[in-house]
Amino acid sequence: MAERKLRVLVGKPGLDGHDRGAKIIARAFRDAGFEVIYTGLHQTPEQIVAAAIQEDVDCVGLSILSGAHNTLLPRVCELFREKQAADITLFCGGVIPDDDIPGLKAAGMKEVFTPGTSTEDIVKWVKDNVQPHA
Numbered sequence: 001m002a003e004r005k006l007r008v009l010v011g012k013p014g015l016d017g018h019d020r021g022a023k024i025i026a027r028a029f030r031d032a033g034f035e036v037i038y039t040g041l042h043q044t045p046e047q048i049v050a051a052a053i054q055e056d057v058d059c060v061g062l063s064i065l066s067g068a069h070n071t072l073l074p075r076v077c078e079l080f081r082e083k084q085a086a087d088i089t090l091f092c093g094g095v096i097p098d099d100d101i102p103g104l105k106a107a108g109m110k111e112v113f114t115p116g117t118s119t120e121d122i123v124k125w126v127k128d129n130v131q132p133h134a
Contacts, residue, residue: 016066028119059089077108
């Protein structure tokens with residue numbers, strides 16, 4: 001029996017209206033053989049969590065450029081814990097100051113990718129750190 005493909009949800013929380021990076025990483029994940037769900041722009045943390053659970057994803061990558069990362073991303077982490085879905089790996093990328101990264105990781109983000117990180121490095125990190133659910 002073939003192993004199930006890794007399922008990844010790419011989300012854009014908040015009012016950030018720039019989705020080029022999210023679309024680029026979604027395409028990189030698709031090209032790497034992952035199943036990709038892209039939620040589109042202007043999603044609330046609640047919408048992202050609900051979609052991830054409904055789609056039975058293995059991980060969620062959040063793209064954020066709005067500066068609201070210290071509010072929105074910890075809220076997403078909190079909601080995953082509340083919904084007993086903490087087994088879904090969370091990571092993010094965007095314009096995030098280095099000083100904010102430890103707090104995001106403490107909140108539950110497994111990795112934070114900053115501008116200039118290659119899509120190859122992100123795909124490799126996901127392959128190395130996320131396993132498909134049974």
